[in-house]
Amino acid sequence: MTSAPPLAGPALDVLNRIFGYAGFRGGQREIIEHVIGGGDALVLMPTGGGKSLCYQIPALVRDGTGVVISPLIALMQDQVDALRTLGVRAGFLNSTQAPDERRLTEQLFLAGELDLLYVAPEGLGVAATQRLLDRGRISLFAIDEAHCVSQWGHDFRPDYLNLSMLHERWPEVPRIALTATATSATREEIATRLDLTGARHFTASFDRPNIQYRIVAKNEPRRQLLDLLRTEHPGDAGIVYCLSRASVEKTAEFLTQNGIAALPYHAGLDARTRAANQSRFLREDGLVMVATIAFGMGIDKPDVRFVAHLDLPKSVEGYYQETGRAGRDGLPSTAWLAYGLQDVVQQRKMIETSDGDLAHRRNLGTHLDAMLALCETVQCRRAQLLAYFGQTADPACGNCDTCLTPPESWDGTVPAQKLLSTVLRLQRERGQKFGAGQSIDILLGKTTEKVTQFRHQELSVFGIGTDLREQEWRGVVRQLLAQGLLAVEGDYGTLTLTDASSAVLRGEHQVMMRREPERTRAPRARRSSSPQATPAADLDPAAAAVFERLRAWRAAAAREAGVPAYVIFHDATLRQIATLRPGSLAELSTVGGVGETKLAKFGQQVLDALAAPE
Known part of the structure; x- marks a missing residue:
């Protein structure tokens, strides 16, 4: 039997004691050990895959304060509240703070009394913030939502382009960049722009089977x-x-x-x-x-x-x-x-x-x-x-x-030829361009006001498409556009042919299309039958009733603490409690998500809720 790597002990202890989980998931352990050991990392892990633990645990194990760069100013308070509920010493610096609150956070950081400090990327670019970080002890830099550095990406943030300075100014501090989505090209862009080309890359499965x-x-x-x-x-x-x-x-x-x-x-x-x-x-x-x-x-x-x-x-x-x-x-x-x-x-x-x-x-x-x-x-x-x-x-x-x-796959070559021929004849014979609706009306033989105005009933293609319904013709146009066999141009979205259209018109290119199946109601893996049934759908009736009682207790506890309900406990934790129905604090401590701080703070309340008459 092989022994665990030396770093597994403290990391696993933090996972058990603070976060209340028995073991790591997926590639978490390898990432965490690498960062604890001082290595740089670029982590791709799907949402819900446990990315935050990959920097939170190393920050708690290493000496100093973990500095988390996050673009989410509006959510920093909730992130910090969630950590404090776990007993983690966390704070943030951003533009929403009053001067006194900011000074207190800075003092805690300098005194070494913060485990994690959240900072907005634009704040990190300020000289005063950089001088503050110079005076403290930093355990690591975590760059969350790292895809924001991709200049043509869907969530680009210009301030992320400046984060390469982290390695230049603090070369001895390990960095971990994390994102939930990136192609290989985006991954290379992240590594280059953040000066992480020498970092170890970790890619978890992108599958979200639920x-x-x-x-x-x-x-x-x-x-x-x-x-x-x-x-x-x-x-x-x-x-x-x-x-x-x-x-x-x-x-x-x-x-x-x-x-x-x-x-x-x-x-x-x-x-x-x-x-x-x-x-x-x-x-x-x-x-x-x-x-x-x-x-x-x-x-x-x-x-x-x-x-x-x-x-x-x-x-x-x-x-x-x-x-x-x-x-x-x-x-x-x-x-x-x-x-x-x-x-x-x-x-x-x-x-x-x-x-x-x-x-x-x-x-x-x-x-x-x-x-x-x-x-x-x-x-x-x-x-x-x-x-x-x-x-x-x-x-x-x-x-x-x-x-x-x-769905069915069907040969749409002939309908494609009819549609493309209509567009072609409008352009060649009349010098006109129209949107999809006019071409479809011509194919269906509709004598609309516009068809009559432009004498389109005289075109040879008029009425040759009555074998398909209007909605089906719209699907043909959509799929031709999707396959690059048709294009749109101008402010009015008129249809025009592409270089690939001619091969279809000559019969040299087969056009396969998707036909939507008839659905009376979409199939589901599970159904919700009541407003609160979803999280308890597969619990037995007795456990489901206990689950709802626990949710009611959690809602009251969250209101009293001024935090979201999930900060108290996740639904998954309540489901496990409802199933096991622990009778003591020791039994409750075995439930995933119940760390020692939450056990001390909420344990007796949970047991009281379980013992309450139904």
Whole structure:
């Protein structure tokens, strides 16, 4: 029997004693030991995979204070509160603090009385902050959300470009950069920009098996969303992403009018409203946040049961990052996207009019093509998602829509030729360009006002497409755009042919398409039958009742402490307590997530809640 490495002892002790877990998950132990030993690390680990422990434990084991660079000023207070509840000495420095509060934090740091200090990247660039750090003892630098350094990424932060100075100014302090999503190209960019080319790279599996990925064709998307929330996620916390501020406002209002507790979040709201809505989402159960992508990075709310997109994300990285905010506690969760023709047209137009040179626009186009491929695939979505990040997976995961309700792949060459021929004849014979709607009306033989005005009923293609319904034709246009066999141009999104169109028209290129299966109701791995059923869905009735009693106690304890409920205990911990029903503090201490500080602070209250009459 081989002995454990010498560093495993103190790290495992901290994991057991402070965080209340019996053992490390995945590659945590190897990363932690490497950083404790003074090594630099670049860590790619999915949301919910335990990234924070990879720098928190080394900071607690090594001498000095761990300095965490985080872009999430609005969440630093909650992050610090969560650590203090565990008995960790934590503080933060950012622009929200009053002068006296900042001075106290600085004094604690200089006195060596902080285990972890959170600093915003823009704050780290200030000379006074750098001089303060020079006077203290730093155990490590942790660069959280490291993908923010990627200049053309989905969450770029200019201040991250200055973080290479950490190694220049404090060369003896180990650095660990962490992110939940990065392709190999983004990983190389992170390493170069942060001067981590010599660091050891750790890449965990990107798979989140508890998330069910589903992409549906748009057909009154707000109504589709409402049906999802009512039938599968009643009373659940979730995030709904929209592309525009106006759509955020309208969707939040629509959900509220239909009995769903929803709040808006976007950059157009004043800072106080944004902060208040974010705080409510973190602290209250069952709220839905409707937001632009400005919301969500670093949200440490473990019980988000669904993430829904009402508009097409710009990239697979963005989609993965945003959907990863669901199910951080490992319980079943849903990633749902409504996707339609207008999404493709809109995204293509945004790329053409975006800032940056031709290479940048091509890069954006490549990202969009990958996202479209994920939407249009007839294969397992999870396998395709993981392949994008360079990881192999089983060909069928059994927990995405294409596995649970397989779509058909059909030969769409003839419909493609009909559609492309319509676009071609409008341009060649009439010198005209129109959007998708006009071409579809011509194919269906509709004598609309516009068809009559331009005498399009005289075209040879008029009425040759009655074998497909209008919605099916929109799918043909969408998939031709996705495959680069058709393009959009101009402010009005008119259709035009591409260099690849001619091969289809000549019959030299077969066009395979996806046909959506008929669904009366989407398949689910599990169902919610009551507003509070989701986390307790697979518990026996007696344990489920105990779980609800514990949740009620936790809600009261969180209100009294002024912290989010998950800071007290995660749902996963309450589930285990409800199942085991410990009768003593010693038995309670064996539950995952119950460290010695939480045991001392909340242990007797938990036992009292368990002993309370039903």
